[in-house]
Amino acid sequence: MASHKILVIDDSRVIRMRVRDMLPQGNFEVIEAKDGVEGMDAIRAQHPNLIMLDFLLPRMSGWEVFQEIQASPELQKIPLVLMSGRKEEVTEKMSEPFEYFEFIQKPFEQKELIEAIKAAMVKARKPRRNAPAVPAAPTPAPAAPATPATTPAAAPTGAGVSPGEFAALQTQVKQLQTEVTQLKGQLAKVLAFIKQKMK
Numbered sequence: 001m002a003s004h005k006i007l008v009i010d011d012s013r014v015i016r017m018r019v020r021d022m023l024p025q026g027n028f029e030v031i032e033a034k035d036g037v038e039g040m041d042a043i044r045a046q047h048p049n050l051i052m053l054d055f056l057l058p059r060m061s062g063w064e065v066f067q068e069i070q071a072s073p074e075l076q077k078i079p080l081v082l083m084s085g086r087k088e089e090v091t092e093k094m095s096e097p098f099e100y101f102e103f104i105q106k107p108f109e110q111k112e113l114i115e116a117i118k119a120a121m122v123k124a125r126k127p128r129r130n131a132p133a134v135p136a137a138p139t140p141a142p143a144a145p146a147t148p149a150t151t152p153a154a155a156p157t158g159a160g161v162s163p164g165e166f167a168a169l170q171t172q173v174k175q176l177q178t179e180v181t182q183l184k185g186q187l188a189k190v191l192a193f194i195k196q197k198m199k
Contacts, residue, residue: 005047079123
C-alpha cells in the first residue's frame with residue numbers, strides 16, 4: 001500500500017501523467033485534480049502528504065489555491081511544490097527566496113522533481129513567523145514593568161517572555177525536533193526507492 005499521497009493539481013493531463021511516471025512505483029499514491037476547485041476539494045478530503053500545484057488553473061487559479069493553503073495553519077504544514085512554465089508568473093505575486101514552498105519550472109526532469117519534493121518537505125517544517133506563540137507576546141507586556149520584584153521566577157525565561165510562553169516555545173521546539181526526525185526517516189525511504197529505480 002502507498003505510504004504517501006501526492007496531490008497533483010494541473011489542468012494538463014500530460015503533466016499529471018508525467019509526475020505519476022517519474023515517482024517511484026508502489027510508494028506513492030498520486031491523486032489528480034484538473035482545476036483549482038477540484039484541487040481544494042481533494043486537499044480537504046484526501047489530506048495529501050505533498051501538493052504539486054500549477055500556478056495557472058481554470059475555475060480557481062493556483063495563486064488563489066496557494067492563498068487558501070496559507071490562510072490555514074493545518075494546510076500550511078503540507079509540503080508544497082509550485083509549478084509554472086514561466087517563473088515570472090510566480091515572482092510577480094511572491095518575491096524570492098521562496099521560504100515555505102519550492103518552485104519547479106515546467107517542463108522538468110525526474111531529478112529536478114525529486115529535488116523539488118525534498119526541498120518542499122524541508123521548507124514545510126520551518127516555523128512560521130505567525131506561529132501561535134508570537135501574537136500572545138504583546139498582552140502580558142503592560143504588566144511586566146509594574147511587577148519585576150514580585151515575579152523573580154520570570155527572570156530565567158528572558159526579558160518580555162512569560163513563563164507560560166516560554167513553556168509553549170519549549171513544547172514547539174520538541175515538536176519540531178520530532179518532526180525533523182520523522183522527516184529524515186521519510187527522506188531516507190524516498191532516496192532508497194529512487195536509488196532502487198535508477199539501478
